[in-house]
Amino acid sequence: MSSDKWGNKFPISSGKKYASKPKTVATKGKDTSSSKKGRTVDSDTDSSDYEELPKFSTSSKSGGKASFETPTPTSKAKLNTSVSSKSGGKYSFETSVGKGYSGKGGKAGGKSTVPKATVAKFKVEEELPDNASCLMDCEAADILEGIQGQRTLLSNDPTIKLPGSFDRGLDYATFDRHYTDPQSARRVLEKLKRHNISDSEICLISNVCPETIPEVYALVPSLKTGSVGVEITIKEVLQELAKLKSFN
Amino acid sequence: MFFHIVLERNMLLHPRHFGPHLRDKLVAKLMKDVEGTCSGRHGFVVAITGVESVGKGMIRDGTGFVSFPVKYQCVVFRPFKGEVLEAVVTMVNKMGFFAEAGPVQIFVSNHLIPDDMEFQSGDIPNYTTSDGAIKIQKDTEVRLKLIGTRLDATEIFCIGTIKEDYLGVINDPGAAV
Structure with missing residues (x-):
C-alpha cells in the first residue's frame, strides 16, 4: 500500500458519511426478511483458529446457494470462495472440511433465519x-x-x-x-x-x-x-x- | 489494535559474530528474524522497541552455534473480534470487498454491506447506494467492525461488517473528483 493512500487525512468529525448511520436497528431492513432471500446469519461459533467467524447461508430466489461456515476446532482453516451468477449462483465461503452448516432456502437446520446480534464482550486481555x-x-x-x-x-x-x-x-x-x-x-x-x-x-x-x-x-x-x-x-x-x- | 508486549526468543548465533559487538549482532539478528513476522497468539510484530535482557549463551551440541535467550519489547498489531477499525478498500468485487488496516487484510462480504448498496461492475467496480450518495470503491476509507479473525502462523485474515450503525464510508476518494 502506498503511503499517500493513508496520507490522505480527513477531519474525522466532519467528513464522515456512514453508510448505515441512521439506522436504529442495524440489521433491520429488507435483507433480513428470510421469506424473500432465505438468508441466515449466525455468528455463534467457537474455534481455535477462527475466534468467531459467522456461519451464514443464503439461498437466492432462484435456488442459488451460499454458505459461510466455520471449521471444527480440529479442522484446518481453509477459505474457498466460488461464485457463479447472482441469480442462480452459488456462493461459498467455507472454512471447514466435512459436514458443515449450509442451509438451503432457509431450512438451515431449524435455526431461526433472523440474524442474531453479534453483541459480545470485547475480551482482549484474556487472549x-x-x-x-x-x-x-x-x-x-x-x-x-x-x-x-x-x-x-x-x-x-x-x-x-x-x-x-x-x-x-x-x-x-x-x-x-x-x-x-x-x-x-x-x-x-x-x-x-x-x-x-x-x-x-x-x-x-x-x-x-x-x-x-x-x-x-x-x-x-x-x-x-x-x-x-x-x-x-x-x-x-x-x-x-x-x-x-x-x-x- | 496495537500492543506493547515483552517476548522471549532463543537466538542462535554463529561463533564468527563473537567479540566486542556480540550484543549488537544479536540485536540486529533479532530484528531481522522477528520484525514483520506474524504469530497467531501475538499478531504482527511491527517493531522491536528494546531489548530487556540477553541471557547466558548455551553451546549447541554438534554445532558451533550458541543459543542466547533474549527478552525484548516490541509493538505488535493484532486484530480482535468486535474491534472497530478504519481501513482502506483494496479490491471490490460482487462477493464483497477487501480492505487493509495496517498489515491486516479484511474481507467484507456483500451480505455484510448495507442492503441499499448495490454492486456496480465496470472499470471501477463499486458498491453504491441507489441515490449514488455513498460509494465504496478502491481506496475508499471505511470504518468496519471485525466479526471474525483467522490467525495463521504467517498471516492474519479477518472478516468484517459495515452493516451496523456508525459503520461505513468515512472518506470517499471519488467524491472529491
Missing part, C-alpha cells in the same frame, strides 16, 4: 499475555515514528531493513491519529477505569474517536451496562476528548 499493554493508535504512531527516525540514523547497516508490515503499521497508526497529544488523551480516558472499563475498551474508544454516547454504545457494545454513572463519565470524557482532537 494476550499479562505483560501486554494496549496502545492507542496515536501512542503507537509516536513509538513507530521514533523507531523510524532511529533506524534512518542507523541505516548504514544494510542488513537492518524495516519490513513491509512496519510501514503498513505506521501508515495505519498515523492515519488513525485523532489526538495530537496522546498523553492528555490517555489521562482523560483513564477516568473510565473507575467503572471497570478495560484498557482495550479505552483504546478502542480512543481509536474510533466517537462523538456521541450512542456512537460509543454502538461501536463498543460492552460498555452498555445501563449504569447512569458510566454514561455520565463517558459523556465527560467525550467532551474532554473533543477538545484534544486533531483536525488534520
Whole structure:
C-alpha cells in the first residue's frame, strides 16, 4: 500500500458519511426478511483458529446457494470462495472440511433465519499475555515514528531493513491519529477505569474517536451496562476528548 | 489494535559474530528474524522497541552455534473480534470487498454491506447506494467492525461488517473528483 493512500487525512468529525448511520436497528431492513432471500446469519461459533467467524447461508430466489461456515476446532482453516451468477449462483465461503452448516432456502437446520446480534464482550486481555499493554493508535504512531527516525540514523547497516508490515503499521497508526497529544488523551480516558472499563475498551474508544454516547454504545457494545454513572463519565470524557482532537 | 508486549526468543548465533559487538549482532539478528513476522497468539510484530535482557549463551551440541535467550519489547498489531477499525478498500468485487488496516487484510462480504448498496461492475467496480450518495470503491476509507479473525502462523485474515450503525464510508476518494 502506498503511503499517500493513508496520507490522505480527513477531519474525522466532519467528513464522515456512514453508510448505515441512521439506522436504529442495524440489521433491520429488507435483507433480513428470510421469506424473500432465505438468508441466515449466525455468528455463534467457537474455534481455535477462527475466534468467531459467522456461519451464514443464503439461498437466492432462484435456488442459488451460499454458505459461510466455520471449521471444527480440529479442522484446518481453509477459505474457498466460488461464485457463479447472482441469480442462480452459488456462493461459498467455507472454512471447514466435512459436514458443515449450509442451509438451503432457509431450512438451515431449524435455526431461526433472523440474524442474531453479534453483541459480545470485547475480551482482549484474556487472549494476550499479562505483560501486554494496549496502545492507542496515536501512542503507537509516536513509538513507530521514533523507531523510524532511529533506524534512518542507523541505516548504514544494510542488513537492518524495516519490513513491509512496519510501514503498513505506521501508515495505519498515523492515519488513525485523532489526538495530537496522546498523553492528555490517555489521562482523560483513564477516568473510565473507575467503572471497570478495560484498557482495550479505552483504546478502542480512543481509536474510533466517537462523538456521541450512542456512537460509543454502538461501536463498543460492552460498555452498555445501563449504569447512569458510566454514561455520565463517558459523556465527560467525550467532551474532554473533543477538545484534544486533531483536525488534520 | 496495537500492543506493547515483552517476548522471549532463543537466538542462535554463529561463533564468527563473537567479540566486542556480540550484543549488537544479536540485536540486529533479532530484528531481522522477528520484525514483520506474524504469530497467531501475538499478531504482527511491527517493531522491536528494546531489548530487556540477553541471557547466558548455551553451546549447541554438534554445532558451533550458541543459543542466547533474549527478552525484548516490541509493538505488535493484532486484530480482535468486535474491534472497530478504519481501513482502506483494496479490491471490490460482487462477493464483497477487501480492505487493509495496517498489515491486516479484511474481507467484507456483500451480505455484510448495507442492503441499499448495490454492486456496480465496470472499470471501477463499486458498491453504491441507489441515490449514488455513498460509494465504496478502491481506496475508499471505511470504518468496519471485525466479526471474525483467522490467525495463521504467517498471516492474519479477518472478516468484517459495515452493516451496523456508525459503520461505513468515512472518506470517499471519488467524491472529491
